[in-house]
Amino acid sequence: xxxxxxxxxxxxxxxxxxxxxxxIEPELFEQVAGEKIFDxxxxxxxxxxxxxxxxxxxxxxxxxGAAWLILFIILMSIFAPMLSPYHFREQHTSFGTxxxxxxxxxxxxxxxxxxxxxxxAADLEEFGDAVKEVKREYIWNYKGKEIKKVIAEIDMYEYKxxxxxxxxxxxxxxxxxxxxxxxxxxxxxxxxxxxSVIINCFIGVTYGSIxxxxxxxxxxxxxxxxxxxxxxxxxVMSILFIMVLGAxxxxxxxxxxxxxxxxxxxxxxxxxxxxKDYEYVMASRTMGAKDRTLIFRHILPNAIGPIITQATFxxxxxxxxxxxxxxxxxxxxAPEPSIGVLLAEGQKVLTSSPHLTLFPALVVSxxxxxxxxxxxxxxxxxxxxxxxx
Numbered sequence: 001x002x003x004x005x006x007x008x009x010x011x012x013x014x015x016x017x018x019x020x021x022x023x024i025e026p027e028l029f030e031q032v033a034g035e036k037i038f039d040x041x042x043x044x045x046x047x048x049x050x051x052x053x054x055x056x057x058x059x060x061x062x063x064x065g066a067a068w069l070i071l072f073i074i075l076m077s078i079f080a081p082m083l084s085p086y087h088f089r090e091q092h093t094s095f096g097t098x099x100x101x102x103x104x105x106x107x108x109x110x111x112x113x114x115x116x117x118x119x120x121a122a123d124l125e126e127f128g129d130a131v132k133e134v135k136r137e138y139i140w141n142y143k144g145k146e147i148k149k150v151i152a153e154i155d156m157y158e159y160k161x162x163x164x165x166x167x168x169x170x171x172x173x174x175x176x177x178x179x180x181x182x183x184x185x186x187x188x189x190x191x192x193x194x195x196s197v198i199i200n201c202f203i204g205v206t207y208g209s210i211x212x213x214x215x216x217x218x219x220x221x222x223x224x225x226x227x228x229x230x231x232x233x234x235x236v237m238s239i240l241f242i243m244v245l246g247a248x249x250x251x252x253x254x255x256x257x258x259x260x261x262x263x264x265x266x267x268x269x270x271x272x273x274x275x276k277d278y279e280y281v282m283a284s285r286t287m288g289a290k291d292r293t294l295i296f297r298h299i300l301p302n303a304i305g306p307i308i309t310q311a312t313f314x315x316x317x318x319x320x321x322x323x324x325x326x327x328x329x330x331x332x333x334a335p336e337p338s339i340g341v342l343l344a345e346g347q348k349v350l351t352s353s354p355h356l357t358l359f360p361a362l363v364v365s366x367x368x369x370x371x372x373x374x375x376x377x378x379x380x381x382x383x384x385x386x387x388x389x
Contacts, residue, residue, distance in 0.1 A: 053305065053381040063377020066370040073367060077187035081180050088184040089335045092175030095162050097353045100170045111168075113157040121148040130159035170355045172345065182359055185337035186367075192249060192338075193318040196256035201311050203257065204264025205303075209295050211265065212272025219269070230262050234321075242330050249332065252325070256318050267310055271303040305382030312378055316371035323364055339364045 057063060081088060101113035114132055124131055133153040140147045157163050169178035211222040238255045245251040272295075275281065281298050289298070319339070325331060326340025327347075334341075339360050346357035 057377055057381035060377040060380065062373050063381075066373035066377070069366060069370040070374060073186060073363065073370070074190060077183050077190055080183040081187070084177065084180045086177040086180050088176065088180045088337060090176065092165075092171065095160055095165065095167070095171050095175040096173050097349070097356075098156055098160070098162065098165075098167050098171040098175070099353075100168060100355055101157055101166050102168050103166055112155075114153050114155050116151060117154050118149065118151055121150050124150065124152065127152075127154055127159055130155045169359045170353070172356060173349065173353075178342075178356065178359060181337045182339075182342060182363060185339045185342050185360070186363055188249065188332060188336065188338045189319045189322055189340070189364075189367075192252050192256070192322050193315045196253045196260060196318045197311050197314045199253070199257045200261040200314065201264055201307065204261035205268050205300070205307065207261065208265035208268025209272060209300060212269035213276055213291065213295050213299070215273070223269075226262050226265065230259055232259070234259065238325055239330065242325070247330060247333050252322055252332075255325075256321060260314070260318070264307070264310060264314075267306055268300075268303055271306065272299055275299045275302050305378075309375060309379045309382060312371060312375040316368045319364070319367060 099113055099115050100111040102111040106112035116135070121137070124134075131152050132155050134150050135153060136151045138149055138151075140149045157165065167177055167179065169182060171177060172181070207222065207226075211219045237258060241255050241258070242251055245254070276294075276299055281294060284294060284298055322331075322338060323340030323343060326338055327344045329344065331341040331344065332338045342360040343357060343364070346353070346360060350357050
């Protein structure tokens with residue numbers, strides 16, 4: 001193809017445009033040189049990752065409510081045993097298995113220290129003024145004999161001469177205040193849960209970082225070790241450790257950190273495989289950054305959100321594991337309580353004294369539900385796909 005064929009033909013200038021160029025005078029123009037011309041101002045302020053996550057978390061009302069519930073339980077576990085007039089070891093043998101009695105509510109017939117009992121009519125005299133109401137009378141046929149029985153409401157505080165006492169959650173079989181023991185037990189369970197999760201996070205983050213960063217044979221050997229360790233049944237390992245070391249807070253924490261860090265390490269390993277080949281990491285490596293700097297300064301901060309979320313879910317799991325082992329009889333040794341120990345003691349007298357099981361079950365259920373809702377809120381808040389929503 002010749003140059004003549006490639007030459008572009010410029011269309012002739014329009015007559016109106018020629019006329020405008022020839023007859024427009026320079027005085028009609030206004031000089032703007034030297035004046036600053038600004039673009040449209042940006043509205044709002046820059047929002048960082050954590051602030052954006054916090055703003056999204058605040059919109060989740062269920063997660064906010066769960067956070068307040070967790071805070072309330074933590075504060076009660078710390079201060080409630082101190083404010084009570086009773087000690088968690090203090091025994092009132094004459095006040096065994098007393099029902100709950102709560103000020104103000106007792107005036108409305110709720111938690112007033114009364115129990116409904118099925119008695120022989122002749123036994124009513126034994127209770128005297130403690131009999132508040134006879135609800136029903138009936139005849140019981142026993143081996144051809146007709147025996148008169150009654151269903152009556154008995155004020156146990158009147159019967160046991162304890163009108164000056166208020167056991168908010170009742171007492172156990174040897175007269176120890178369940179309110180104090182429950183919050184003392186919640187303190188022990190929370191302590192075990194938080195300490196074990198902190199240690200598991202430290203081990204899991206370090207182990208997963210090394211495995212994911214170096215990869216290759218190092219990663220293969222480290223992952224085979226975690227698979228072997230994770231293949232040992234948790235219950236078998238727990239029983240062996242507790243039998244050797246004895247039941248106690250330190251033994252429980254050790255049991256929970258034997259394999260508890262494996263899930264965290266796998267999550268961190270996946271994060272390192274995702275981020276270690278990014279351009280900014282390669283640029284830092286090219287400029288001579290050490291492996292420690294690359295791991296803990298450039299790659300690991302990207303996993304802060306998942307670490308916080310997984311740690312939040314791990315706390316109720318640790319508390320549930322402690323309660324489960326304590327329920328099986330492998331719990332904290334007496335007289336130190338925990339939620340699992342109280343549940344194990346309460347289930348023995350579930351039909352006669354249901355309050356000994358009811359209140360510990362409510363607390364542990366509230367903890368499980370609150371931590372799961374709180375963890376779900378954190379997971380949604382730290383999700384980068386939700387950024388800006």
